[in-house]
Amino acid sequence: MPKRGNLTIGLTFTILRIPTALNYLEPHTSVNSLKTFFKACILGLSLLGLSLAGLMNSAIAYAQAQTAAPSQQIIAPAAADAASASPSNMACQATLTTDDAPRFNVPQIGIPFACPTFTVVLKHTGRLPKAATGHNWVLVATQQVNAVTHDGSKAGANQNYIKPNDVRIIAFIPIVGRGETADVSFSTAHLLPNESYTFLSTVDGQSAVMRGVIRRF
Numbered sequence: 485m486p487k488r489g490n491l492t493i494g495l496t497f498t499i500l501r502i503p504t505a506l507n508y509l510e511p512h513t514s515v516n517s518l519k520t521f522f523k524a525c526i527l528g529l530s531l532l533g534l535s536l537a538g539l540m541n542s543a544i545a546y547a548q549a550q551t552a553a554p555s556q557q558i559i560a561p562a563a564a565d566a567a568s569a570s571p572s573n574m575a576c577q578a579t580l581t582t583d584d585a586p587r588f589n590v591p592q593i594g595i596p597f598a599c600p601t602f603t604v605v606l607k608h609t610g611r612l613p614k615a616a617t618g619h620n621w622v623l624v625a626t627q628q629v630n631a632v633t634h635d636g637s638k639a640g641a642n643q644n645y646i647k648p649n650d651v652r653i654i655a656f657i658p659i660v661g662r663g664e665t666a667d668v669s670f671s672t673a674h675l676l677p678n679e680s681y682t683f684l685s686t687v688d689g690q691s692a693v694m695r696g697v698i699r700r701f
Contacts, residue, residue: 577603582660584610584617586690593683594699595672604683605667606657614661619685619694620644621657623670626680628652629691636686645686659687675700 576599581589595602606621608614624632635647644658655670675681675698684695 576601577605579605579607580621581607581609582619582685582694583608584612584662586619586685586687586694588621588683588685588694588696591696592699593696594701595675596701597672599672601669602672603667603669604655604657605665606660607665608660608662610662612662614659614664615641618659618661619687619690620646620659621668621683622646622686623654623656623681623683623698624652625654626682626697629682629684629695633684633686633691637688641687645688654681 576596578590578593578595580593593604604621604623606619608619610617622632622636632647632650632652635650636643636645639645639647641659644656646653646656646658654674655668657666657668660666677700681698682695683698684691687694
């Protein structure tokens, strides 16, 4: 597209050449009619130049507005992300389901760093008696899994297969059976940055297959 300055110079040059043409035609008999015609042309070209200048100003203003728009739109998502990072807007809870099989419905639980406390809900949707297919939920450091499971097995069903007052256990949910729901809340300050954590059921025969990992983000 030609620049506005070049277009204005072109129009000005054309208009300035018209008087020269009028002087050339002056000796001729039909000069009056031609002068009238050229005067009308001068007026028309002047109006055209003003219209084109106005259109170009509008086009330049529109282009500048479109160029500035993307930098203004970048701010909004950043503000939205900052707001969503606050604990009040973040899911500091996970719901797990289990049934008559020795399994949790998820292999991992994500715990945001922004959550000072976290809640785990355990639902049993099975149909068989609790004594046969009950499950608990225990959270420990991964390196402590075998020792905690061994001591839980010795504690037995009356203690929910959890050694009483076991300081290695960060949080736990006692055994739940068909139709039951239980939950536990714990401080995430117990989850050290460089440590890995595992959740599992310590009920006899279940710990090897009924487990998952904690993921921080």
